[in-house]
Amino acid sequence: MLKLDFHPAGRHFLQIPGPSPVPDRILRAMSYPTIDHRGPEFGALGLKVLDGIKKIFKTSQPVVIYPASGTGAWEAALCNTLSPGDTVLMYETGHFATLWKKMAESLGLKPEFLGLPGIEGWRRGVQADMIEKRLRDDAQGVIKAVCVVHNETSTGVTSDIAAVRRAIDSAKHPALLMVDTISGLASADYRHDEWGVDVTVSGSQKGLMLPPGISFNAVSEKAREASKHARLPRAFWDWTEIVEMNKQGYWPYTPNTNLLYGLSEALDMILGEGLDNVFARHQRLAAACRAAVTAWGLEIQCADPAVYSPVLTGVMTPEGVDADAVRKLIYEHFDMSLGTGLGKAKGRMFRIGHLGDCNDLTLMAALTGCEMGLRLAGIELKGSGVAAAMDYLTSNVAKPALKAAA
16 A cells, blocks of 8 residues: 655644644653653652742642643542532633533533623633622622633633632632633743632643643642532542642652653743743734734734733634635645634634744744735735734844853
C-alpha cells in the first residue's frame, strides 16, 4: 500500500488558542531520562515546580497538580467541594462555560445558568451585577458556588474576576468562587489570592507552553474546609492526600515525570522573563492583531473593548461567508491552523491565537497568512491588516529581549 507522508517545506504555524507551540527548550527538557518518582531527585523536582507554580497563580495556597487535561481539573474543583443536589450558579460566556455546566449536571449538581441572551452573551464578559442580584435573592444560601470562566477561549473575552468577587461580597453570600483560567494562566494577569478565588482551574497547554496533560487546582483555605464536608464521590481527584504528600515533593500516584521536567523549564522561562513582562507582551501582540482585524473591515467577536482577550482574537466573517471554509483554505495553502468557531459561533468566526511562545514575527506571519487567505476566499477587505499591525508594532516597540553574550 502506498503511504503518503507529506511534509511541506518550513514549519507548520499553530495559531490556535491552545494547545500552543512548545518551545525547543521545553521539548529538550521533556526528553531527559525518566527517574524514580519515589527517589530524592524527583522530590527536589516536585518541590521546585510546586513552589514555582504558586508564583504563576499569585498564591501562597496549595496548587494541586494532576496528570490530566483541564476537564479533569474542572471535575476536581466540583467534586472536592460540593455534594449531590447542590445548586451552583454558573455564568454563560461561551462554549467552555457551557461544557463546565454540562459536567456539573452529569455529576448530580443543579447548575443555574446566568447570561445575556443569544450570541450577544458570547460577545461580552461576566456581568457581575447579575450575579450579585441573584445572590441577594438567595437569602437561604441555597447556592453553594459561583463558577465563571476568566478567559473564554471560544470567544476572546476576558472577564473581570475581581468584580465577581466584589459582587459576592456585596451580597454577603457564603458561596465559593470557582474560576476557570485554563487559557488565561501565564498569558493574562491573574491573582488567585488577591481576587479571593476559592478554586482556580487551569491547564498546561496554553500560556505555560506545554503539551496537554497537566492540570491544576489552586485551592483556598475556605475550599479545603468545604472539602471536609463534600459528599460527591472522589478518589483520584481528592486533594487531601495529594496536598499532604506534596509537602515532600511527591504524589500518591505515579506522576507524569517528563511533563514535570517540561513544567520546570516553562516556569524558568516565564519567571525569567518576568510575569509583568509576559502580560505586557501578550497585551501588545493582541492589540496589533486587533488593529489588523479592524483594518480588514471585519468585526471582532468580543464586542466590549474593556474585556478584549490578550490570548486570542475572534474574527467574525461577513454574513454568508463560512468561517470554517476560510480556515480550511488557509490551512491547505499556507500550512497554518486557526481556531474554529464553537457552539453558537460555529461557522461565524475563526480564532487567531497569540499566546505563549509568540513574538512580533510569529504574529506577523499569522496575520499575513490570514490576509492572503481572506483574499483568496474572495472577501473584499477594507485595507491591509498586515500593514496596520506592522504600524502598531513599530509605533509601540517592545523592550529588547536580553540575550546571553556570544
